[in-house]
Amino acid sequence: MAWLQATIDTDSVVAEQLADALMDAGALSAAIEDALAGTELEQPIFGEPGEPVDKLWSQSRIIALFDEAADVALIIAAASTQCGIALPHYAEERVEEQDWVRLTQAQFEPIRISERLWITPTWHESPDPAAVNLQLDPGLAFGTGSHPTTRLCLQWLDANIKGGESVLDYGCGSGILAIAALKLGAASAVGIDIDPQAVRASQDNAAQNQVVARFYLPDATPPAQYDVVLANILANPLRLLGELLSGHVRAGGKIVLSGILQEQAEELSAIYATWFDMEPPVFDEGWTRLTGTRHATV
Numbered sequence: 307m308a309w310l311q312a313t314i315d316t317d318s319v320v321a322e323q324l325a326d327a328l329m330d331a332g333a334l335s336a337a338i339e340d341a342l343a344g345t346e347l348e349q350p351i352f353g354e355p356g357e358p359v360d361k362l363w364s365q366s367r368i369i370a371l372f373d374e375a376a377d378v379a380l381i382i383a384a385a386s387t388q389c390g391i392a393l394p395h396y397a398e399e400r401v402e403e404q405d406w407v408r409l410t411q412a413q414f415e416p417i418r419i420s421e422r423l424w425i426t427p428t429w430h431e432s433p434d435p436a437a438v439n440l441q442l443d444p445g446l447a448f449g450t451g452s453h454p455t456t457r458l459c460l461q462w463l464d465a466n467i468k469g470g471e472s473v474l475d476y477g478c479g480s481g482i483l484a485i486a487a488l489k490l491g492a493a494s495a496v497g498i499d500i501d502p503q504a505v506r507a508s509q510d511n512a513a514q515n516q517v518v519a520r521f522y523l524p525d526a527t528p529p530a531q532y533d534v535v536l537a538n539i540l541a542n543p544l545r546l547l548g549e550l551l552s553g554h555v556r557a558g559g560k561i562v563l564s565g566i567l568q569e570q571a572e573e574l575s576a577i578y579a580t581w582f583d584m585e586p587p588v589f590d591e592g593w594t595r596l597t598g599t600r601h602a603t604v
């Protein structure tokens with residue numbers, strides 16, 4: 307079994323419309339990426355939940371997959387006509403059947419977070435069995451440890467969990483932060499996510515790591531206060547969640563915020579200074595970690 311793949315360079319303004327038209331005309335899949343990805347001109351563009359992305363890559367590339375018997379030229383011509391654009395430049399190649407599982411797994415290697423903390427996929431031996439090892443596979447929920455926003459939180463946990471803390475992981479994704487906190491010695495951990503798939507993935511991952519954590523949708527958040535509250539979400543939800551998150555941190559407890567772009571750090575830090583003594587931000591690849599200690603009274 308084989309497929310045909312077309313790599314189509316296109317104007318970013320029509321990329322989404324063209325990808326949809328390709329699907330309508332018979333493509334099996336059509337993914338849009340930055341045509342300059344992997345070069346010095348690559349443009350990192352991030353969206354906020356619930357908000358349209360207001361920036362486009364300067365050039366887009368559509369990677370479309372077709373059945374082996376498809377007439378790719380005809381489909382691209384039909385899709386271009388539907389979008390009212392000239393036939394774009396494209397390259398076509400044959401993609402042979404491969405061991406996709408093995409190929410995917412090969413992309414996920416163990417990740418060393420710190421001297422003593424590793425994140426390892428289940429199909430790998432841990433490189434350091436004596437370390438604190440989290441077993442985590444890429445799945446439907448965000449959080450494998452490879453992203454700087456997660457790494458910043460894991461590094462904070464590694465340096466600051468001394469043993470016995472209660473932890474709230476708000477926006478838990480895969481549950482990675484709650485699970486890491488428990489593995490590092492926290493006494494209890496609760497995770498919250500708006501995505502039911504993330505709640506399920508977190509439960510599965512906790513079981514895989516033989517730790518007991520509780521995961522809920524926001525409506526079921528226990529009305530408790532914690533020693534540590536982590537929230538790796540994004541700037542916009544963090545702007546809106548300040549009151550709620552601060553209410554879950556005991557006086558003298560810590561807040562750890564991530565998912566904030568470097569240029570958003572000052573504004574977010576000022577918002578959370580309402581409830582916390584904020585520390586200087588820590589940056590990693592353009593992302594920010596903010597931490598603070600809860601005021602005794604507000």
Ligand SMILES: C[S@@+](CC[C@H](N)C(=O)[O-])C[C@H]1O[C@@H](n2cnc3c(N)ncnc32)[C@H](O)[C@@H]1O
Pocket residue numbers: 355447448449450451455456459475476477478479480481482483498499500501504524538539543565
């Ligand atoms: C960037 S992921 C972080 C996952 C994981 N905690 C980590 O550090 O890798 C953000 C998660 O927050 C969840 N989320 C976004 N907005 C939320 C909100 N308002 N309340 C709860 N969870 C939210 C998303 O569904 C997603 O799973």
